[in-house]
Amino acid sequence: MLTHRSTVLRPQYKSVSKDTGRPTGTAAEFTVVPAERAVALPDGISFDIGASLGVPALTAHRALTVAEDGPRRLRPGALDGAVVLAAGGAGAVGHAVIQLARWAGATVISTVSSPRKAKLATAAGAHHVVNYLEGNPAAAIRAVAPDGVDIIAEVALGANLTLDLAVLRARGTISTYADEGGKPVEVNVLQNMVLNTRLQFLVLYTAGPQARTAAAEDVAAAIRAGALPVGEEHGLPLVRFPLDRTADAHRTVENGTIGKALVDIAP
Numbered sequence: 556m557l558t559h560r561s562t563v564l565r566p567q568y569k570s571v572s573k574d575t576g577r578p579t580g581t582a583a584e585f586t587v588v589p590a591e592r593a594v595a596l597p598d599g600i601s602f603d604i605g606a607s608l609g610v611p612a613l614t615a616h617r618a619l620t621v622a623e624d625g626p627r628r629l630r631p632g633a634l635d636g637a638v639v640l641a642a643g644g645a646g647a648v649g650h651a652v653i654q655l656a657r658w659a660g661a662t663v664i665s666t667v668s669s670p671r672k673a674k675l676a677t678a679a680g681a682h683h684v685v686n687y688l689e690g691n692p693a694a695a696i697r698a699v700a701p702d703g704v705d706i707i708a709e710v711a712l713g714a715n716l717t718l719d720l721a722v723l724r725a726r727g728t729i730s731t732y733a734d735e736g737g738k739p740v741e742v743n744v745l746q747n748m749v750l751n752t753r754l755q756f757l758v759l760y761t762a763g764p765q766a767r768t769a770a771a772e773d774v775a776a777a778i779r780a781g782a783l784p785v786g787e788e789h790g791l792p793l794v795r796f797p798l799d800r801t802a803d804a805h806r807t808v809e810n811g812t813i814g815k816a817l818v819d820i821a822p
């Protein structure tokens with residue numbers, strides 16, 4: 556989303572890069588982007604939402620639209636009957652996965668690592684929350700999804716692949732958008748053959764214009780429907796900084812703040 560009142564900080568992609576298509580970084584009132592990457596913020600929608608959701612929501616859209624049986628587009632009813640597992644649902648992308656999957660009709664399960672994060676994932680709309688550091692998370696997920704999970708939006712493939720394969724249904728999809736923790740991934744070929752696993756890696760910048768356009772359109776529709784609110788009460792805390800404290804905002808991000816750090820460009 557194109558915003559000029561507030562901008563969101565990300566730890567990566569902040570230098571000049573052909574991959575991001577941006578000639579400059581963040582924390583600017585005006586910027587230049589390729590026309591196909593400029594998306595109007597729907598009327599009446601706050602810049603906080605625009606700044607918070609651009610990358611996470613488009614990433615979540617891609618994670619939810621790469622399964623063998625579809626859907627390729629998200630709208631209410633598109634994921635009716637499906638079970639989605641949002642790994643790390645208190646993270647920015649995980650939060651958007653929960654919200655978009657709920658809007659599209661899925662039953663949503665989220666893993667978290669603490670009671671505070673459980674509260675956030677629930678506030679985002681997760682039907683079930685499982686602490687992946689306690690007890691037997693696979694059994695807890697199977698207890699609410701006995702036939703298995705259709706789509707897993709995965710933030711830490713190396714750490715979670717064993718858990719994912721224990722709860723994935725046959726022909727299910729693991730959509731991998733990050734490798735938090737950096738644990739190496741060891742793939743058991745036979746186990747995945749038997750499951751007909753779809754292991755999909757994804758990053759926005761090379762997803763192709765068709766996928767990005769579809770994501771922007773569907774996310775805009777979800778925003779207009781009020782399905783992607785932000786703020787602590789909706790599962791995504793916002794931490795604000797004025798422009799002259801941009802360095803503090805960066806430090807907050809680097810220190811692993813929960814939610815989004817927003818820089819207010821104009822008072």
Ligand SMILES: NC(=O)c1ccc[n+]([C@@H]2O[C@H](COP(=O)([O-])OP(=O)(O)OC[C@H]3O[C@@H](n4cnc5c(N)ncnc54)[C@H](OP(=O)(O)O)[C@@H]3O)[C@@H](O)[C@H]2O)c1
Nearest residue numbers: 614642643645646647648668711714732733735757758759
């Ligand atoms: N592929 C793409 O296009 C794309 C787009 C956007 C972001 N990303 C990447 O995605 C990652 C997350 O971004 P974000 O903005 O959502 O970050 P974030 O807000 O910091 O959230 C990261 C989340 O990951 C969770 N996590 C870490 N290890 C986990 C594990 N083993 N199991 C379950 N959850 C785990 C954390 O929860 P706990 O602390 O509770 O574990 C945290 O809630 C980053 O690495 C980012 O670079 C990729």
